[in-house]
Amino acid sequence: MRIISWEEMQALDANCLYFGLLPLQLMENAGAAIAREVVASSPGKRVAIVAGRGNNGGDAFVAARHLSGYNATVYLLGRSRDISTEEARRNWEILERLHLDLREIKDAEDLMLDECDLIVDAIFGTGVRGRVSGLEAEAIDAINRSGKKVLSVDIPSGLGTNKAVRADYVVTFHRPKPDLGERVIVADIGIPPGAELFVGPGDLGLLKKRSSESHKGDSGRILVIGGGPYTGAPALTALAALRAGADIVTVAAPARAAKTISCFSPNLIVRELSEDHLSANDLQPLQDLIAAHDVVVMGMGLGRHPDTRDAIASIIPLAEKVVIDADALLPGLPLKGLVTPHAGEFQRISGISLIDLDYKERTELVRGYAWERGVTILLKGKVDLITDGEIVRANTTGNPGMTVGGTGDVLAGIAAAFYARASALRAASAAAFVNGRAGDLVYLEKGFGMLATDVVEMIPQAMRF
Numbered sequence: 231m232r233i234i235s236w237e238e239m240q241a242l243d244a245n246c247l248y249f250g251l252l253p254l255q256l257m258e259n260a261g262a263a264i265a266r267e268v269v270a271s272s273p274g275k276r277v278a279i280v281a282g283r284g285n286n287g288g289d290a291f292v293a294a295r296h297l298s299g300y301n302a303t304v305y306l307l308g309r310s311r312d313i314s315t316e317e318a319r320r321n322w323e324i325l326e327r328l329h330l331d332l333r334e335i336k337d338a339e340d341l342m343l344d345e346c347d348l349i350v351d352a353i354f355g356t357g358v359r360g361r362v363s364g365l366e367a368e369a370i371d372a373i374n375r376s377g378k379k380v381l382s383v384d385i386p387s388g389l390g391t392n393k394a395v396r397a398d399y400v401v402t403f404h405r406p407k408p409d410l411g412e413r414v415i416v417a418d419i420g421i422p423p424g425a426e427l428f429v430g431p432g433d434l435g436l437l438k439k440r441s442s443e444s445h446k447g448d449s450g451r452i453l454v455i456g457g458g459p460y461t462g463a464p465a466l467t468a469l470a471a472l473r474a475g476a477d478i479v480t481v482a483a484p485a486r487a488a489k490t491i492s493c494f495s496p497n498l499i500v501r502e503l504s505e506d507h508l509s510a511n512d513l514q515p516l517q518d519l520i521a522a523h524d525v526v527v528m529g530m531g532l533g534r535h536p537d538t539r540d541a542i543a544s545i546i547p548l549a550e551k552v553v554i555d556a557d558a559l560l561p562g563l564p565l566k567g568l569v570t571p572h573a574g575e576f577q578r579i580s581g582i583s584l585i586d587l588d589y590k591e592r593t594e595l596v597r598g599y600a601w602e603r604g605v606t607i608l609l610k611g612k613v614d615l616i617t618d619g620e621i622v623r624a625n626t627t628g629n630p631g632m633t634v635g636g637t638g639d640v641l642a643g644i645a646a647a648f649y650a651r652a653s654a655l656r657a658a659s660a661a662a663f664v665n666g667r668a669g670d671l672v673y674l675e676k677g678f679g680m681l682a683t684d685v686v687e688m689i690p691q692a693m694r695f
């Protein structure tokens with residue numbers, strides 16, 4: 231089973247909530263799973279549950295309720311009025327009303343661990359931060375000194391800090407996590423595969439955060455190489471990248487197009503290339519520009535001049551991170567980074583037709599192609615498909631109004647901005663979600679009268695939750 235990182239698990243939790251799977255439901259399943267393991271492994275009927283005031287404790291409150299027939303005592307470290315989450319509080323209150331054996335303790339000496347057959351450790355889960363001291367540290371020491379069998383809920387409490395529980399085994403939820411040691415039981419808590427497949431707001435949390443001390447350029451410098459016969463497309467990409475949080479966006483465009491692009495917005499920095507189409511003559515200045523940016527996004531509005539094809543072939547290998555879109559999607563060219571075709575463009579580069587195939591068949595073909603070429607593909611469609619050849623994600627935001635010209639250019643800009651802050655797979659997943667959601671928000675106001683520029687303006691709102 232694939233190990234999931236803690237931050238991925240947090241993102242998954244956020245997506246579960248977005249899809250309507252409430253934390254209280256997951257907590258019920260988590261607590262029931264803990265109780266099942268207690269029944270399966272406890273040497274006797276006396277169980278001491280040592281709980282903190284967060285959701286890790288909440289899982290254990292649920293477990294206590296499921297342990298009828300057991301002699302369970304719940305020790306809450308601190309006061310019940312300091313329980314920090316709604317879900318944990320609600321479960322505590324049920325236990326209170328039903329008169330289970332509950333003890334709110336101020337001192338670790340009040341833990342009667344000698345009397346039990348098994349300790350359930352639910353002091354901290356993934357929410358532990360900083361140093362552990364005071365009552366919690368003393369309780370961890372008491373558990374470690376007890377000589378009793380210890381079952382930790384989700385993780386050994388305090389793992390990764392100055393003080394941690396030494397667990398005999400850990401019941402963790404949904405998937406194995408890193409650093410849990412050898413005796414780990416993975417409990418299903420009712421998160422279906424779709425919650426991992428479909429992109430949601432949790433994926434935005436996987437982009438590297440902007441820190442409060444960040445400097446100009448820290449959040450991404452994006453170079454758009456586009457324009458020629460068309461000028462609107464690269465401008466949309468550039469503006470979308472800015473709205474998605476990039477610090478600096480430069481558009482490098484053929485001479486005449488560059489002049490028009492400059493007129494679209496004073497926010498754009500535009501560099502003029504030498505001719506009226508991209509050609510090998512511009513490789514030197516482009517090489518310098520590429521080195522000065524984190525991500526290159528190219529193809530929008532470039533046209534099909536034969537010189538342009540050769541120039542694209544030379545540029546792609548120069549960029550460390552590149553988003554390849556539109557007119558840069560040509561057969562026989564090198565591929566790298568993130569490739570963003572619709573089904574027709576996918577056929578053009580790969581020779582693979584996706585027409586009349588069902589979702590599964592399409593997914594397998596696209597995943598296989600991404601694997602073979604060593605790239606991440608964002609296949610745009612009614613349901614967007616994102617894959618790096620191993621992991622497959624899907625996005626369902628967006629609406630038929632988005633068939634208006636330019637929304638693909640917007641998506642490429644968002645993807646480039648996010649790519650500066652994450653892997654191609656994470657960037658493409660979050661970008662597909664945000665682009666579609668921005669379109670959905672515009673649709674509420676403007677219906678099918680939406681323009682790609684409206685979608686650009688809605689990006690910041692689509693990123694807020």
Ligand SMILES: NC(=O)C1=CN([C@@H]2O[C@H](COP(=O)(O)OP(=O)(O)OC[C@H]3O[C@@H](n4cnc5c(N)ncnc54)[C@H](O)[C@@H]3O)[C@@H](O)[C@H]2O)[C@@H](O)CC1
Nearest residue numbers: 243256257283284285286314354355356357358359361384
């Ligand atoms: N959807 C979800 O998020 C799910 C979460 N679940 C459980 O929720 C846990 C995470 O819950 P929480 O985020 O509430 O966090 P925790 O329960 O791990 O801990 C947070 C609590 O500890 C306190 N705390 C943190 N660091 C401290 C320190 N160094 N010293 C003293 N107190 C400290 C916080 O103020 C807060 O009260 C998971 O490990 C798992 O057990 C499960 O219910 C399943 C679903």
Ligand SMILES: [K+]
Nearest residue numbers: 354383385387
């Ligand atoms: K724990």
